[in-house]
Amino acid sequence: MKRREFLTVPVKGLGGVLIYSLAGEAIRVQAQDGVVRVPLRFFNEAEARTVQAACARIFPADDSGPGATEANVIVYIDHQLAGPWGADKHRYTKGPWVESMPEHGYQGKENPREIYRAGVAKLGGDFASLALAAQDERLRAIEKTLFFQLLRTHTIEGMFSDPLHGGNAGLIGWQLIGYPGPLMSYRDEIDKYHGMPFEAKPRSLEQVVGRKVVGWEDEKE
Template identity: 40%
Template sequence: MSDEKKQNEAEKENLSRRRFLRNSGIAVGGLAVGGVLGSVIPWNTETAENNQQQTEEVKNYNHALMYFNQAEFRAIEAATERIFPQDDNGPGARELGVAYYIDHQLAGSYGFNARDYMQPPFFHGEKEQGYQGRLNRREIYRIGIREMQNYSHQTFEKGFTELSEEEQDQVLTDFAEEKVNVTTISPGNFFQLLRSMTLEGVYSDPLYGGNKDMDGWKMRDYPGNQMNYTEIIEGDFKEIPPNSLRDHM
């Protein structure tokens, strides 16, 4: 076959291939279209971006357990809600994500008492002297939750999360007033630690897991983490929308 004939055959083959691709809708301009592949491509880019943005707004990757198991988390979530319940002023601890704040704190150095002196000898000091013992906060919480469940079963024959609000209040009150017979930890110290961390979770920066949507700050008209107040430092009082540490990243 002559070179000219070979060239003509090659051109016919290329034309036939391009015609097939165009007519079958498999590729146009280097993009896969038509058939199964074409049906999954979001040609409406604006709609796809909006859907992605809405999905990202719904997800909160900061609300993930790092220390508690599911049962422990639900018990702490219920207990914190009784300490800081929802009312006409705003959301309670559950909606604010306080239990996640506590979980994250216990998973880090605070839970290990990394900055506290934890060496013996240990003595029973005055309440003003604070906690003195060999158990770190992680261990105190784990024991406290277990004893809270045990006391709920002994008193009401149900787990803490299954109790009514009034019954949950009674369990927490008995812990606070040292009416629960626990040998491994002080029930009163456990309640005080739980109460303190509940309030921290309500009013801390949302970056740490609690104070969801800065609603804890909004209830008190607290401006959060502002870069400065130079533009409003003089004159009448002004309300400022709160800022999180994440707003300055």
């Protein structure tokens, strides 16, 4: 049996939530000295560190607010890759495989899991321990690759998708951009809030509907 891999993440983002391992058993996250150990579903710990560090360069914590590490973007990506999307369960994967023009989109055989495994290996096992400028240099070198484009897209998704998917911990992302969450009604607001911000404390989908919501990546096939 595969050894269970964990990643240490800051506790600020994970207020006592239950994390589900790939096998489906619930593990209550325990806070210790401001950090928690999160069970990984797809990455091993070293890979997760590399991806976490790369996401933090794409969407860094800085004087404009928290970033990818604080929002647990790594947990989001780990869950997506472990789920059906990571295995191309919804993409046409019959051959023959041929190269075509950009207007025909990605025609490659590799699924997101394989693209990540290869991309992370290319960033190097020492990536997370490099100085930030050296990390940026390595990322610039792969900027045009499909792996980097996925990583950038997933970083944004992990920042701003509903926390039921593992990222946007503590609604950090939505607080950053003033998104109130999936509220049920703006009937009294839509014709009043003209040119001014609608400032509401963000709420997640589960908070809005008052029950557990299961993401596609967590559903049994």
